[in-house]
Structure formats: structure tokens, C-alpha cells
Amino acid sequence: MDKKHFLLYYLMPITVYLILVGLAYAVSPPPVDQKMGVYDTLFSNIAENNCRGCHALGVPGAHHNLVPTGEYGCTNCHPVLPDGSGITLIRDCIQCHDTTFNGIAIRRPHHETQAALDGHCKTCHGSLVDNYDDGHTIPTYAPSIMTPDTKFKVINQTSGRKWGGCESCHEENSTASPPIAFNNKTHHRLGNLSGFRNQDVSKCSMCHDTHNGVYGSDSIRYCERCHGTASLHNIQWDFSNTSQLPGYGHLGPNDCQGCHAWYVAGSLGPGFDLIVPTIVSLSTNKVFEGSATVLTIYGDDLVTTIDNVTRSSVVVVSDGTNNVTITPTNITSSEIIVSIPALTRGLYSIYALKDGNTESNKKPLVSVPKVIIGSARKVNSTNVLITGSGFGTYDPAYDNWTNVTIKRGSTTRSSQIISWSDTSINVLSSSARTGDTATINSVYGTNASTVTN
Numbered sequence: 001m002d003k004k005h006f007l008l009y010y011l012m013p014i015t016v017y018l019i020l021v022g023l024a025y026a027v028s029p030p031p032v033d034q035k036m037g038v039y040d041t042l043f044s045n046i047a048e049n050n051c052r053g054c055h056a057l058g059v060p061g062a063h064h065n066l067v068p069t070g071e072y073g074c075t076n077c078h079p080v081l082p083d084g085s086g087i088t089l090i091r092d093c094i095q096c097h098d099t100t101f102n103g104i105a106i107r108r109p110h111h112e113t114q115a116a117l118d119g120h121c122k123t124c125h126g127s128l129v130d131n132y133d134d135g136h137t138i139p140t141y142a143p144s145i146m147t148p149d150t151k152f153k154v155i156n157q158t159s160g161r162k163w164g165g166c167e168s169c170h171e172e173n174s175t176a177s178p179p180i181a182f183n184n185k186t187h188h189r190l191g192n193l194s195g196f197r198n199q200d201v202s203k204c205s206m207c208h209d210t211h212n213g214v215y216g217s218d219s220i221r222y223c224e225r226c227h228g229t230a231s232l233h234n235i236q237w238d239f240s241n242t243s244q245l246p247g248y249g250h251l252g253p254n255d256c257q258g259c260h261a262w263y264v265a266g267s268l269g270p271g272f273d274l275i276v277p278t279i280v281s282l283s284t285n286k287v288f289e290g291s292a293t294v295l296t297i298y299g300d301d302l303v304t305t306i307d308n309v310t311r312s313s314v315v316v317v318s319d320g321t322n323n324v325t326i327t328p329t330n331i332t333s334s335e336i337i338v339s340i341p342a343l344t345r346g347l348y349s350i351y352a353l354k355d356g357n358t359e360s361n362k363k364p365l366v367s368v369p370k371v372i373i374g375s376a377r378k379v380n381s382t383n384v385l386i387t388g389s390g391f392g393t394y395d396p397a398y399d400n401w402t403n404v405t406i407k408r409g410s411t412t413r414s415s416q417i418i419s420w421s422d423t424s425i426n427v428l429s430s431s432a433r434t435g436d437t438a439t440i441n442s443v444y445g446t447n448a449s450t451v452t453n
């Protein structure tokens with residue numbers, strides 16, 4: 001190597017390093033904000049209110065939809081108290097999920113689904129990550145001085161500031177609520193997925209390689225299976241307002257140095273084209289089977305204009321296998337109004353799909369039956385037959401909750417359930433008269449109608 005190249009290859013980085021130390025204040029402060037993706041904490045720190053933050057109004061419906069499929073009966077989740085004095089109604093997710101409740105071993109949510117075990121993290125995490133098998137580009141050239149480390153490359157011993165890897169910004173904060181965890185912990189405490197829960201070293205290779213792997217065991221090359229260059233270069237919160245500010249993602253001024261300790265800032269990273277959109281909340285996540293619902297989606301970067309090219313989003317509703325794509329009625333950077341077509345009952349996820357290929361984070365959406373009474377007729381002197389849909393299922397042990405009442409003013413008629421299906425209920429009520437009000441209380445809700453002839 002001649003002298004000139006020697007200077008270029010070996011002395012340049014040192015010079016840039018000194019300049020960088022001076023720029024320390026301009027890089028994102030650790031730990032990073034928690035505006036995008038999933039809050040960086042451990043499952044053990046998640047409490048009922050965190051689960052409800054995403055599952056929202058859909059919680060009862062998501063469970064009660066499992067009854068008509070025959071998978072579960074009321075007694076599985078609401079066991080009758082031993083003394084027969086009533087039944088249990090537990091609402092705290094953590095008392096059931098990832099534990100054994102009433103003799104049922106209930107798996108850990110999310111990371112024991114097939115999608116997760118298959119390494120298809122995008123199914124729920126959207127385009128903040130890649131699926132390892134989606135053909136995205138992983139560099140094959142030898143790692144260089146520019147290549148980010150899984151931890152960091154340079155540290156200022158006085159300030160503690162780091163550069164050149166994920167840890168420059170993604171640091172823990174034990175005083176946050178819930179606490180923000182170190183990257184090794186967020187990835188290692190995913191239950192059986194990461195191989196630590198029931199010690200299974202075959203799982204480590206999803207993110208690491210063996211000690212004699214090409215790059216050693218702990219190289220960014222293995223992380224790139226899910227954190228490809230392009231997906232990393234497209235993470236920024238509220239791009240149109242923050243692209244000139246440090247601390248909102250991977251693209252602000254000097255944020256580049258956080259990963260590329262020796263990079264001279266001033267441009268955008270290759271593969272950068274659009275910004276991953278985020279869904280913050282939905283106007284509701286409970287919709288009714290059989291009817292369309294107008295939904296407002298609140299979010300960020302749903303539309304972005306970069307270099308005069310505008311990229312916009314459509315909305316996708318997925319049951320895991322089938323996707324329905326819907327064009328918004330109205331869309332701005334922070335809000336989408338969309339009419340969701342009728343969905344059959346069940347659990348779905350909803351997300352924004354930008355420019356045909358970039359997925360936002362996902363929110364759960366639950367479709368439940370609506371209690372609709374077609375008619376409540378006195379079919380003979382003793383019986384009232386109610387027909388319609390969405391009546392759900394009936395169990396006599398739960399008569400305090402699921403039942404039919406027949407009333408006129410303050411007069412309550414006798415009523416005994418003879419049969420109950422999703423579409424028809426036969427009530428024995430010798431005292432019922434036409435003009436009375438029949439009310440169905442089902443697990444999906446309540447509705448009433450006048451008894452006719």
C-alpha cells in the first residue's frame with residue numbers, strides 16, 4: 001500500500017473519530033423514545049393495562065368467539081365456585097395467559113404462535129423488521145470499519161457516550177415505567193422462541209451463529225436476517241418534521257454515526273425510500289359481524305413526500321391467512337378514515353401498507369356478532385320463539401348473565417329457556433302476552449323486541 005492510501009485508510013478514521021467526539025451531543029440520547037413499534041420491555045413487566053392498551057374493546061369478544069367453535073365452554077374460563085355460590089370472572093390477563101388456569105395450560109401469547117416460531121416476526125412487528133426468508137439483501141462483503149456492531153465500537157470514557165452500534169442509543173432505563181430493557185434481554189426473554197426458557201441451543205442460531213461461523217458468533221450479519229440495511233434505513237418517527245432533528249430514529253442529522261461510527265453525515269442511507277408508517281390507535285377495535293364499520297386510524301408517517309415523490313398507504317385486515325386490502329376514504333400523514341367491510345367473527349390484525357410493500361405495526365381487531373332480533377313471536381299459549389342472529393351460546397349455570405327476560409312495565413313474566421342456538425331461542429312463558437318486551441342478554445350484548453303474534 002502506498003503512503004497516500006495508508007493515510008486514507010488508517011488515519012482518516014482517527015481524525016473523524018476526534019471530530020465525532022465533539023459532535024456527541026447531536027446523536028440520539030439513550031435510551032430511545034418509545035413512539036414506534038413495541039415498547040422495549042420484557043414480558044414479565046407487562047401488566048393487564050398494557051395488554052388492554054392494544055387489545056382494547058375486543059377482549060370479551062375475542063374470548064367469547066371461542067365458544068361457538070366448540071374449543072371452550074363457559075366453565076373453562078369462568079369455573080363454578082366450589083361451594084356452588086356463583087362463578088368466577090377473572091379479568092387479569094396475566095392470571096391466565098402464560099400459565100395454567102383451571103387445568104388448561106395456556107400458552108404464552110404472541111411468541112408461541114406459528115408465525116413467531118417460524119421466524120416471521122413481520123406478521124406482528126411489520127416493516128420495522130424483515131422476515132429472515134423474504135429475500136431481502138444482507139451484505140456479504142467483509143465487515144468494515146463502517147459496519148455497525150451489535151453493541152458499540154467507540155466509547156467516550158468520560159461521558160459514557162457510545163458510537164458504532166445499536167447500544168449507542170438502545171440502552172436500558174430501569175426507572176422508566178415499565179422499565180426499558182437491554183437488547184440482549186428483550187431478545188432473550190421471548191419464551192421458548194429464544195431458547196432460554198427450556199434451554200434449547202438450536203434456537204440461538206436465529207440471531208447468532210456458532211463460534212466458528214464466518215463472522216464469529218455475535219456479528220451484525222446475523223442480526224441483518226431481521227434487521228436488513230433497508231429496513232434499518234427506513235425507521236424514523238414523523239419524518240417530515242424530524243428529519244432535521246436528532247433522536248427520532250435512524251435518519252436524523254448525525255444519527256448515522258450512532259451506527260456508523262466513522263460515517264460523515266449529510267445524505268440518506270441506501271435503500272432509504274419511504275418511512276415505515278406507525279399506527280398509534282384505532283377509533284374502535286371491535287366491529288360487528290355482517291356490517292361495514294367506518295374506522296379512524298390515528299398514526300404517523302401514513303403518507304410521506306420525499307424528493308417530490310408522495311407515497312401513501314392502504315389498509316389491510318388479515319386473519320393470518322387471507323388479507324383484505326381497503327383504499328382509505330381519506331388519508332393524511334396522521335389519520336386514515338376507512339370503511340372496513342363486513343368480517344366474519346374472529347380475531348384479525350389491521351395495519352397500514354405503504355407504497356405496496358411497507359407494513360406498519362399491527363393492531364388487533366375483533367369481529368363479534370351483533371345481537372339482532374328478527375322477531376319474538378308467541379307461537380302457542382305457552383311458548384315465545386325468538387329468531388334472529390348473534391345469540392351466541394347458553395349454559396344454564398350462567399343464567400345470571402345469559403338469559404331472556406319478558407316484561408311489561410314493572411311486571412316480569414316467567415321465562416325458562418327450552419332451547420338456545422345462535423339464531424333461535426325457544427322460551428317457555430305461559431304468562432307472556434303480545435306487546436310485552438322480550439330482552440336477550442347474550443355474551444355478545446343485549447337487544448330487545450316487542451312480542452308479537
Ligand code: HEC
Nearest residue numbers: 059060063066067072073074077090091393398401402443
Ligand atoms: C376462553 C375464555 C372464556 C370463555 C370460554 C368464556 N369467557 Fe366470558 N369472559 C372471559 C374473559 C377473559 C372475560 C373478561 C373480559 C374483560 O374483562 O374485558 C369475560 C367476561 C365475561 C362476562 C362479563 C362481560 C363484561 O365485560 O362485563 C360475562 C357475562 C361472561 N364472560 C360470560 C360468559 C359466558 C356465559 C360464557 C359461555 C357462553 C363465557 N363467558 C365463556 C373469558 C371467557
Ligand code: HEC
Nearest residue numbers: 051052055059062063077090091092093096101106107347
Ligand atoms: C380466565 C382466563 C383468561 C383471562 C383472564 C384472559 N384470557 Fe385471553 N384467553 C384465555 C384462553 C383459555 C384463551 C384460548 C387459548 C389461547 O388462545 O391462548 C384465550 C385467548 C385469548 C385471545 C385469542 C383469541 C383467539 O381468537 O384466538 C386473545 C386476543 C386474548 N385471550 C387476550 C386476552 C387479554 C388481552 C386479556 C386481559 C385483558 C385476557 N385475554 C384475559 C383465557 C383468559
Ligand code: HEC
Nearest residue numbers: 038046050051054093097109110113347348349362363364
Ligand atoms: C403492542 C400491542 C400488543 C400488546 C401490548 C399485546 N398484544 Fe396480544 N396481540 C397483538 C396483536 C397485533 C396480535 C395479533 C393478532 C393477529 O394477527 O391475529 C395479538 C394476538 C394475541 C393473542 C392471539 C395469538 C396468540 O398468541 O395466541 C393473544 C392470546 C394475545 N394477543 C394476548 C395478549 C396478552 C395476554 C397481552 C398482555 C400480556 C397482550 N396480548 C399484549 C398486539 C398486542
Ligand code: HEC
Nearest residue numbers: 038039040041043110113115116119120121123124186187
Ligand atoms: C403474533 C404476533 C407476534 C409475532 C409473530 C412476533 N411478535 Fe414479538 N411481540 C409481539 C407483541 C404483542 C409484543 C409485546 C408483548 C409481548 O412481549 O408479548 C412483542 C414483543 C417483542 C419484543 C420485546 C419488545 C421490544 O420492542 O423489544 C421483541 C424483542 C420481539 N417481540 C421480538 C420478536 C421476534 C424476534 C419475533 C419473530 C421471531 C417476533 N417478535 C414475532 C407480537 C409478536
Ligand code: HEC
Nearest residue numbers: 028032033034035036037166168169247248249255258259
Ligand atoms: C442514533 C441512535 C440509534 C442507533 C445507533 C440505533 N437506533 Fe434503533 N432507533 C432509534 C430511535 C430514536 C428509534 C425510534 C424509537 C421510538 O420512537 O420508539 C429507533 C427504533 C428502532 C426500531 C423500531 C422500534 C423499536 O424500538 O423496536 C428498531 C427495530 C431498531 N431501532 C433497531 C436498531 C438496531 C438493530 C440498531 C443497531 C444496528 C439500532 N436500532 C441502532 C435510535 C437508534
Ligand code: HEC
Nearest residue numbers: 150151183184187193194195196200201203204206207218
Ligand atoms: C431473537 C434473537 C436472539 C436469540 C434467539 C438469541 N439471542 Fe443472544 N443476543 C441477542 C441480542 C440482540 C443480543 C445483544 C447484542 C449483542 O450482545 O450482540 C444478544 C447477546 C448475546 C450474548 C452476548 C452477551 C450478552 O448477554 O449481552 C450472548 C453470549 C448470547 N446472546 C447468547 C445467546 C444464546 C446462547 C442463545 C440461545 C440460547 C441466544 N443468544 C439467542 C439476540 C438473540
Ligand code: HEC
Nearest residue numbers: 037038040121125129150166170183186206207223225226
Ligand atoms: C429473528 C428476527 C430478529 C433477529 C435475528 C434480531 N432481531 Fe432485533 N428485533 C426483532 C424484533 C421483532 C424487534 C422488535 C421491533 C418492534 O419493537 O416492533 C427487534 C428490536 C431490536 C432493537 C430495538 C430495541 C429493542 O430491544 O426492541 C434492537 C436494538 C435490536 N433489535 C438489535 C438486534 C441485534 C443486535 C440483533 C443481533 C444480535 C438482533 N436484533 C437480531 C427481531 C430480530
Ligand code: HEC
Nearest residue numbers: 139143144147148229232250251255256259267268269270
Ligand atoms: C440503525 C443502524 C443504522 C443507522 C442509524 C444507519 N445505518 Fe447505514 N447501514 C446500516 C447497516 C447494518 C448497513 C450494512 C453495512 C454492513 O453490514 O457492513 C448499512 C449500510 C450503509 C451504507 C453502505 C451501503 C450498502 O448498501 O452496503 C451506507 C452508505 C449507509 N449505510 C449510510 C447511512 C446513512 C447516510 C445513515 C444516516 C442517514 C445511515 N446509514 C444510518 C445500519 C445503519
